[in-house]
Every structure is written in C-alpha cells, then in structure tokens.
Amino acid sequence: MSVRFNLLPFLISLICLMLVVGACSGANNAGKSGAAGNASENTSAGTGTEGNAAKNNAASNGSGTDKAAFPRTIQTANGDVTIQAQPKRVAVVHWGYIEPMLVFHLPSIGLSLPFTEAQSSLKTEEYKPFAANFEEIETVGENTQVNMEKLLAYAPDLIIAGNATNKDIAAELAKIAPTVMIDEQATDVWTDWPALVAKFGEILGQEDTAAQYVARFNDLLKAAKEKLAGLNGSVAFVQVRDKTVWLQGTKYMPEYYDGMGLKPPASEAMTADGAEISLEGLAKVNPDYLFLGYFNYEDKSMPAATDEWEKSGVWNTLKAVKDKHVYGFKGALGLGYGPIGQTYGVKAVLDALTGEQTP
Structure with missing residues (x-):
C-alpha cells in the first residue's frame, strides 16, 4: 500500500508534464503550419513544384490572399442579387468580359467568345499564364452569340452578363442560374477595365486579387511614364x-x-x-x-x-x-x-x- 501511495503523486506529476509538453508541441506545430502557409503563398508567384502547388491550391479555392465572406449581396443593373456561396462554376456571357475575368482564380469558367474558338486568343503566349488559373475553361458562345444549349449543359452556379449586350436573353439566363447583370454605362469595359475588375472581385469574393492586379498595372504605367x-x-x-x-x-x-x-x-x-x-x-x-x-x-x-x-x-x-x-x-x-x-x-x-x- 505504501509503495502504491508513494508512486501516485509521481504518476500524477508525470501525466501533467506530458499534457503540458503536448500542448506546447501543438502550439509549435500550429506556428510551423502558419509559417509554411506563408511560405507557400510567397512562392506561388515563382516557379517550381512548391510554387505550382500553391498556385493550384489558389485556383481551387479562390485567391490565396482573399478572405471571402458569403452570402453577399451585389448591386447590379437588375437589382440586388444575393450570392449564397463563393462561385465555383461561372459563365461569362458578355464577350467583352473575358480578359477581366481571366485575372482571377476559379475551378471552372464558361466563356462566350468574340470570335470562333479556333480564332480565340486563349492559347496565345500572352493568355496562357492566365488560362492556367482555371482547371476548366468551356466555350458557351462564339462570334458574340451565346449558345443557350451549351450554357445550360455547362450548368453554372453563377452567370455574369451585361445589361445592354445581353438584354435580349436576360430572362432566359435567369432561369439557368443566378445572374449578375453589370450596368454597362456605370462600369464600361471599353474605357475602364479596372472598374470592371474591381466589380468582378466583389462578385467572386476576390477583392484582393482585383486590387493587386490593378495596382501592378498602375505601377507599370508609372514606370513607363517616367522612362x-x-x-x-x-x-x-x-x-x-x-x-x-x-x-x-x-x-x-x-x-x-x-x-x-x-x-x-x-x-x-x-x-x-x-x-x-x-x-x-x-x-x-x-x-x-x-x-x-x-x-x-x-x-x-x-x-x-x-x-x-x-x-x-x-x-x-x-x-x-x-x-x-x-x-x-x-x-x-x-x-x-x-x-x-x-x-x-x-x-x-x-x-x-x-x-x-x-x-
């Protein structure tokens, strides 16, 4: 009895020590995970396996730096539209909205093209790095015409359109998926694409991605003007x-x-x-x-x-x-x-x- 009585405090102390060590170890591991996450984020703009892995992760989950909050309500030309969850499959049916959309990261996009798919710029050297932001790119229209059958088959969870360019099919679009109609007078892609990029960032929950791209472009202009x-x-x-x-x-x-x-x-x-x-x-x-x-x-x-x-x-x-x-x-x-x-x-x-x- 005396032996068991003498060992009991020792065992209790040992158990407490193990709990303390485990808690410290858990805290240290959490710190390392955070550091690793930051390292991956910092290398995602570079090359190599780690950078590609980080980039692919961003493509699956939106921008690596954005903190999207959904549901969110967007003010559009067709009234307020509430987007319940961060979009994963987005159809862009305004043929002029392709480039502003390509600066973001999404698992899948469906595009209506200004020309035929064979004439598309998507496979050019300038477009390739942006096309790589998406796991899947589908064509839902050509020569500025939306193919409603292809759009329906694509099954988007969100459609982005222009209130002037796509006004004739607005009712049909709304039957397929929640549709955000951009006010083309207030946000004119032909003369002010940064405003449209900012709007897309709001819609997609990727505001940081939008702001960073516009900032880089402005830095390029500033440097060019100085030279x-x-x-x-x-x-x-x-x-x-x-x-x-x-x-x-x-x-x-x-x-x-x-x-x-x-x-x-x-x-x-x-x-x-x-x-x-x-x-x-x-x-x-x-x-x-x-x-x-x-x-x-x-x-x-x-x-x-x-x-x-x-x-x-x-x-x-x-x-x-x-x-x-x-x-x-x-x-x-x-x-x-x-x-x-x-x-x-x-x-x-x-x-x-x-x-x-x-x-």
Whole structure:
C-alpha cells in the first residue's frame, strides 16, 4: 500500500508534464503550419513544384490572399442579387468580359467568345499564364452569340452578363442560374477595365486579387511614364485590318496617352473616338512615331491593308517612316480594351520607344 501511495503523486506529476509538453508541441506545430502557409503563398508567384502547388491550391479555392465572406449581396443593373456561396462554376456571357475575368482564380469558367474558338486568343503566349488559373475553361458562345444549349449543359452556379449586350436573353439566363447583370454605362469595359475588375472581385469574393492586379498595372504605367518623360514628338496608333485601317482615338487609348504620357498628333483627324483612315489621311496626321496594330501579326498569310501602302511614295513621306520610327505589334492585344492586352501593349510600346526589354 505504501509503495502504491508513494508512486501516485509521481504518476500524477508525470501525466501533467506530458499534457503540458503536448500542448506546447501543438502550439509549435500550429506556428510551423502558419509559417509554411506563408511560405507557400510567397512562392506561388515563382516557379517550381512548391510554387505550382500553391498556385493550384489558389485556383481551387479562390485567391490565396482573399478572405471571402458569403452570402453577399451585389448591386447590379437588375437589382440586388444575393450570392449564397463563393462561385465555383461561372459563365461569362458578355464577350467583352473575358480578359477581366481571366485575372482571377476559379475551378471552372464558361466563356462566350468574340470570335470562333479556333480564332480565340486563349492559347496565345500572352493568355496562357492566365488560362492556367482555371482547371476548366468551356466555350458557351462564339462570334458574340451565346449558345443557350451549351450554357445550360455547362450548368453554372453563377452567370455574369451585361445589361445592354445581353438584354435580349436576360430572362432566359435567369432561369439557368443566378445572374449578375453589370450596368454597362456605370462600369464600361471599353474605357475602364479596372472598374470592371474591381466589380468582378466583389462578385467572386476576390477583392484582393482585383486590387493587386490593378495596382501592378498602375505601377507599370508609372514606370513607363517616367522612362518616356523625355520623348519628343507625337505618337499615333492605327489598327490594321485586312482591307481597312483605323486611326485610334484618344478616348479608347487612355493607357498610352494618359497613362504613359504620350502626345497625340495635333490634327483634326485625331479625334477622341477615332475613325477609318486612308494613306493620304495618315499623311496629314503625320506622327513622329507610328504604331501599326496588325491583326495578321502572327499569320502573315492573311492580308493587311498597309501592304499596298508601303509600296507608295506617299508612305515614304511620313516623318515616322523617314526616321525609322514605325513599329508593328499585335493589334488584337495591344489595341484591345482588357487588362491582358493592355499590359502587353504598354510593354511593347515601351520596349519599342526605349530599345529595352520590359520584364
């Protein structure tokens, strides 16, 4: 009895010690898990297995830095819409909303395309890193037309549309899934994609992702403006199609004229909205620097309206031509309205005007 009595305090003390050690061990492990989580988050923007794993995890669960709270009520053109849970399968049926959507992370998206799927930019080098943000990308429309059968088969848990572009099918969309109708006048993708990206961030519960992307783009513009501060002369951008050439207006080129500080030509033809232009008309504009946004940039088998211009004596009178200040770039991207295309365009213009390579 005495032996058992003497051992009892010792056993109790031993058990208490084990409990204390276990609690400390648990606390230490929790700290290591937090550190590992931060490390994964920091490497997700890099390369390698760990970075890819973190990126894939973000793609499955939304942005790695966002803290989404659902349900949430969104103010839209069709009234307040309550989204019960963070969307996983989102159909974007406004063909102009593709690029703003691609900066986010989702398991699945369904897209209505401005062209055919074969002509889509989704497989281009510029789009590939963004397309990798999604485990699945489905096509639910082509040539600006939504395919309602494909949309129904896709079975989205949320649809994002434009109140003007998609007004004729609004009632049908609402029958398929909760639909957020963006007010296209209040949030204009053609002239202000950052506002649309912010709206998408609110809808998807990825506000941080939206803010970070816009901030990076603004940093790019700021750096470009500083580098080009000493540039003398005017800059014009033209869109080169197979049979027509369009002088780009200042209203739709804010990233270049306002953002980068470039000077538009002082010409009556240089309007805010832009217009189709002839070679003789371009000679009157006569910019010091000329950017040709070719739509056949990657497929030279397709014709370009400027092919004949370059054989003309009028072409050789242009200041930009004589000074070798004519630059070609991908018109479908660089003259586009979305975040991916404009990022490409800003870098391409900066590289051409500085002779440097922007990372």
